[in-house]
Amino acid sequence: MDLGIATFPTHDSLTPGAMAALVEERGFQALLFAEHTHIPASDHPVSENGEDLPRKYWHTYDLFVAMTAAAAATSRLRVGSSICLVIERDPIITAKEVASIDHLSGGRVDFGVGAGWNRQEMSDHGTDPTVRWAVLAERVQAMKAIWAQDEASFHGKYVSFGPIWSWPKPAQRPHPPVLVGGYGPHVLDRVLAFGDGWFPNYGPPDLFDRVKELRARADRPIEVHVANAPTDARALEQLEKAGVKRAVRWVPAANRGPVERALDQFEAAVAEAHDE
Secondary structure (H helix, E strand, C coil), X not given: CEEEEEECCECCCCCHHHHHHHHXXXXXXXXXXXXXXXXXXXXXXXXXXXXXCCHHHHCECCHHHHHHHHHHCCCCCEEEEEEEEHHHCCHHHHHHHHHHHHHHHCCCEEEEEECCCCHHHHHHCCCCHHHHHHHHHHHHHHHHHHHHCCCEEEECCCCEEXXXXXXXXXXXXXXXXXXXXXXXXXXXXXXHHHCCEEECECCCCCHHHHXXXXXXXXXXXXXXXXXXXXXXXXXXXXXXXXXXXXXXXXCCCCCHHHHHHHHHHHHHHHHHHCCC
């Protein structure tokens, strides 16, 4: 099982390049960055669970700028999004950004996608929250057309263009892995429709049952990457036995000391899981 690290790439913490170099040096396989273009101002911003929203949510670098810095600072590390809020982005521009980083990095991009939870944030980008899943599906499918076709066309309800020329194409063919985030009742349908993998959070009691369901329904290999992996040896053993491709641990948006301590904790749990 691969091991990945995720973080919010804030301007007042370890830089994306320094974080990537550290993560690669420590032997992890991937570094993924969260994305929020902004957080709507209010008297008391809260998360989807009603908890106080940490300031890191509105202090992040642009996702693709952070990924570029991470790719430039490393030679083996996979870099990606956890997750890219595709419903807040123009699909033609986003396809160009993903392809550019994948091309420059020699094919090291993992593209986690999702619709997000902050309805006002998506509304500020002109997306109706009630149709966000349909918008997500069309934009991902449109990007796949741009990556795969020399003269790309796509005509849907929410996205329509073409034929167009757009280069570079990604180094990974036909495109970087598209990892669909989320855990709602229809997420497996979305994974099967336009994903190369599922990227749920660790924690729900039926996680392993749903992994089995996904594999039973799939007509092609589909990877499972699990975010928010705990620093618990038994839990990591369960993930590995379930055939999870990558366990991803969140580390704080902080300077080097707190980040290294978080990496130490994760490494210790991994070592215990492997009886090392």
